[in-house]
Amino acid sequence: MKKTLFVLLKVLGIILLVIIALLVIMYAVNAVSNRSEEAKIQSYGQHVTVDGKNMNVLIQGSGEETIVLFPGYGTAAPALDFKPLVDELAPFYKVVVVEPFGYGLSDITEKERTIENITSELHEALQQLKIDRYILMGHSISGIYGLEYVNQYRNEVSAFVGIDTSVPAQGGGEELPVDAMKMLKDSGFYRLLLKLSPDQVIAPDVDEETKEQIRILTLRNMMNANIANESKYFDDNFKAVEHKQFPADLPLIFFLDGSSTDVENWIPMHEEQVKDSINGKVVTMEDGTHYLHHQYSKEITEQFRAFMSEIAAD
Template identity: 30%
Template sequence: MVKKKILKRIGYCLGGIVGLFVLAALVVVINHKIHLSREDALVKPMGQMVSVGGHKMSIYTEGQGNTTLVFLAGGGTASPILDFKSLYSRLSDKYKIAVPERIGYGYSDVADVPRDLDTVLEEDRQALLLAGLKPPYVLVPHSITGLESVYWAQKYPKEVSAIVGIDVGTVNAYFDPTGPKIADFITKIKILAFAERMGITRFIPSMVESEAAITSGDLTDHEKDVYRAIFYRRTNTPPMVEEIVDLMDNAHKVDALPAPQLPVLFFISNGDGIGLGYTKEQWQGFQISYLSKIANSKYVLMDDYGHYLQDFAPDALAQKIKEFIPAN
């Protein structure tokens, strides 16, 4: 009899604990949806919306000149348009600026679409053409889109006149045996993605407040509010996660072709904020080693700054870009 009572009490306790978890989850989700509704007015597209493959893609343009700089955001960057703003605002007096936002990013749709390199590249090419921007382009990739920019130049050499890489991941970085285990990294990203879809991250404001576009750069208070609103909609979306899943296959695709021979400039950080566990020397060495395959290449070491150089040192980057890519 006593044993039954004890088991009954344990059952009640466990049921109560489960009930509390369910209630807490409901509170979190409802809070998230209320905030999303309130933030709707903040997330009106800043540029054009074009239809690519049956989905809406956002592409932002500004500036003047005959040379088009195409900014390609790093993996997981919630708002490419605002993330690059501090840099391109210093360049738009001399160049035409374009910021295509991939599926799952910024104002673009979130959709279940393949994230292999060929699909992503064709989407960006089509978005640029629909926005009235014809090649050749100067590609300005950040981080993971170093692969796309190199592949673009490999596959369509007449469309790319130069590459200006901002702390890009090169194929040798992804193949290095001392690097992170991609499977473990994917697991962590998927856990974060679930937490973000639920709205749990709203209770950890330090996550969005630590974004480089907010801590540094030139965003106005209103633009920071917009960035925050986008962050809670576009962090670790399914297409972003799929990019990481496809990362190694995409790297092998790039590695199978010769390094493109065109003017290339790399800005290389101290490696802080990448999250891949490399030392500064390793991270810088990957990019410098890859450039040794390209005759007309240069690099600028930026030891005082972390991965998001476009936010941390926009003046220095803008000046070097103007020297490297003469405006016409």
């Protein structure tokens, strides 16, 4: 009996040592890979100074009207994530992709990620670029930031376009398990998961080089200080706009995933947002995902242009 117990303890000890060794190797490989990948990051866009920090902005196209694109929460590299949509819009518009602090190639800021700070930083970036009249187009949580933004800077925004955007009525939800997610990243386990299942990297249909840049920036930016802090303000930021509406005279169009079941009454809540708009519209796209701009960039561009042409003709 004692011999059996000794053998069992020995086996358990060996298993424990193997697990510890694997964790140490995984951590070391991740640390070395992080350093080597930093040198592989390819610059895109340009920097503008906002509150003493560098904010990265990509500008493409030279149309008379300007479209400003703002990303959904946690998008690792917004300018690369929006690439299919930018390519479709650029022949007709000047397209500006703003990467908030902590996103893409932008710096990290010490400021709290409140809705007031996020929107004022976006405005300051556009001011630095001398852009004072534009269409604001946002994805996901940008529906919340966009609602605040157009109420603050109504005279500058000529239309708002939502791509499966959040609405105040859905609420901020529960705070993300930030510490656990950071542990996954810092331990190297998240890197291993992406290695075993590359499809977990959220990326549009782009060339392999761009996909690799998105992978690198995903590993670098996941749950950094700004993105982690932003999640802590979800509830406060949603509550900040729960009694606000889009101005009735502002052209407003939402492109929604028609098959979404993640949020109850997803489509009716957006229909409620446009009901008082002089020019408001909800477009549903079946068989889509939350990242409609990955799949339907051409359709979004065509339908938006048709929407604006109808308004101009009235």
